[in-house]
Amino acid sequence: MAEIVLKTLAHTYSANPQSAKDYAIRHMEHVWHQGGAYALLGPSGCGKSTLLNIISGLLAPTEGDVLFDGQRVNELPPEERNIAQVFQFPVIYDTMTVFDNLAFPLRNMNTPEYRVKPKVLEVADILELTPLLSRKAKNLTADEKQKVSMGRGLVRDDVTAILFDEPLTVIDPQLKWKLRRKLKEIHERFNITMIYVTHDQLEASTFADKIAVMYEGQVVQFGTPRELFETPAHTFVGYFIGSPGMNFFELRYDQAQNTAYFGDQSLPLSNAYLATLKKAESDNLKLGIRPEFIEVHSSHEPDTIAVQKENLQDLGTYAILTFSLNQQTFKARLPEDHPDLGDTVYIRFPDDKLSLYVDEYRVEVDHE
Ligand code: ADP
Ligand code: MG
Numbered sequence: 001m002a003e004i005v006l007k008t009l010a011h012t013y014s015a016n017p018q019s020a021k022d023y024a025i026r027h028m029e030h031v032w033h034q035g036g037a038y039a040l041l042g043p044s045g046c047g048k049s050t051l052l053n054i055i056s057g058l059l060a061p062t063e064g065d066v067l068f069d070g071q072r073v074n075e076l077p078p079e080e081r082n083i084a085q086v087f088q089f090p091v092i093y094d095t096m097t098v099f100d101n102l103a104f105p106l107r108n109m110n111t112p113e114y115r116v117k118p119k120v121l122e123v124a125d126i127l128e129l130t131p132l133l134s135r136k137a138k139n140l141t142a143d144e145k146q147k148v149s150m151g152r153g154l155v156r157d158d159v160t161a162i163l164f165d166e167p168l169t170v171i172d173p174q175l176k177w178k179l180r181r182k183l184k185e186i187h188e189r190f191n192i193t194m195i196y197v198t199h200d201q202l203e204a205s206t207f208a209d210k211i212a213v214m215y216e217g218q219v220v221q222f223g224t225p226r227e228l229f230e231t232p233a234h235t236f237v238g239y240f241i242g243s244p245g246m247n248f249f250e251l252r253y254d255q256a257q258n259t260a261y262f263g264d265q266s267l268p269l270s271n272a273y274l275a276t277l278k279k280a281e282s283d284n285l286k287l288g289i290r291p292e293f294i295e296v297h298s299s300h301e302p303d304t305i306a307v308q309k310e311n312l313q314d315l316g317t318y319a320i321l322t323f324s325l326n327q328q329t330f331k332a333r334l335p336e337d338h339p340d341l342g343d344t345v346y347i348r349f350p351d352d353k354l355s356l357y358v359d360e361y362r363v364e365v366d367h368e
Helices: 048-056 098-107 113-126 142-154 173-190 201-207 225-230 235-240 271-279
Strands: 004-012 023-032 037-041 063-068 083-086 161-165 193-198 210-215 218-223 247-250 252-254 259-262 285-289 295-297 305-314 318-325 328-335 344-348 355-358 361-363
Touching: 004 048, 023 048, 023 218, 037 048, 037 201, 048 083, 048 161, 048 193, 083 142, 098 113, 098 142, 113 142, 113 173, 142 161, 142 173, 173 193, 173 201, 193 201, 210 225, 210 235, 218 225, 218 235, 235 247, 235 285, 247 328, 252 271, 259 271, 271 355, 318 344
Parallel strands: 037 193, 037 210, 083 161, 161 193
Antiparallel strands: 004 023, 004 063, 210 218, 247 285, 252 259, 285 355, 295 344, 305 318, 305 344, 318 328, 355 361
C-alpha cells in the first residue's frame, strides 16, 4: 500500500523545449493518498497518459520526483514498483487461454501454483469470465479481451495501486456501467489506491471520491464532484464540468466609480465583491455562474436585469433557457415547473452563487 507523491514534476517530449507549451506536464505537485478512488479527468492531449506512465515507471520524468511512501522511485523499473496498469486497448496474449492470461502476472513473480488458481478464479468470478477460462484469448470479443486485460491488473495482491487509462473506451455502454460498478466494488473490497483516467465527467464522478481535473499539463483542481460543481477553482473546471457548463463573463472594474461593468451593463454587486475587485492585480477578471443558479423571473424584480429570450428548450425534467446579454449567450437551467416566459425575461445573478476569477483562478470573496 502506498501514498503516491509527485514532487515538482515536469515532463517534455521535446529535446529542446522553448516554453510551457512544449511541456506535456507543467510543474505538478500532487498527492494521491493510500486507498483512494481517484479519477484523473481532462480533455484529450492534456497529459493524462503521460502522468500515468510516469507513475508506473514506463516514462522517466524530465524534472521532479515520484515518491511511494516517502521513497523516491524514479530509478525503479515498472516491474519493481508494484503498480498495475490497464491500458485503453487490451494487452493480452492471444495464443494463451483466458486462465493463463490471468495467471501470467502471478506466475511471472514465481507465485506457487496452489496460490495462482484460487486468485485467478476469484478475479474471473468478479469479472464474469469464469465460463471463458479455457478459451484461447484470440477468439474473444473486444469487450471480453478488455475484461481479461483488466483482470490481469487485478490478480496481484501485492500491488500498491492500479492505474486505469481510459479502460472502457472499447466497451459497449451497457457493460461500461456494469464494469465501472465492479471496479468500485473491488476498490471497496481490497482498499487499493486506484487512479482512473477518463475524459468523461460522468464516468469520473460515478467512480471516484475525488477527481483531479487536468488542463494543459496541470492539475487545476483536486476535489469531490460536489466541489468541482459548486466552486470550480479554475475557469476550465467550470466550463468542463456540468451540463451545460458554467457561464463566464468578463468584468471591467471602474476604480473611480467603484462599479463593475459587463460591457455597458453595470452589475449590482455587493460591497464584498467590489472590495475584492479593488484589490485584484490583474485586468483579467471574470465572473462565473452555473446555469442552475441563475434566477429567472417573468417580470421585473429588484436587482434583476432585463434580457432577451433566445430559446427555451424543454428537456422533460428541466428546461434550458438561452438568453443574450451584452451580445453574449448565456444558459440558465430551469426546473420543470418554471413560470411562463415572454420575449423579455428578468434574470438575477445571486451574489453567493457567483464565482470571481482573476487570471482564470477562483478568488474567495468574503460574504461576511
Ligand atoms: P492524454 O492522455 O491526456 O490524451 P497525453 O499524455 O497522451 O495526453 O499527451 C500529452 C501531450 O504530449 C500531447 O500534446 C501529446 O501530443 C504529447 N505526446 C504524448 N506522447 C508523446 C510522444 N511519445 N512523443 C511526443 N509527444 C507526445
Ligand atoms: Mg491518453
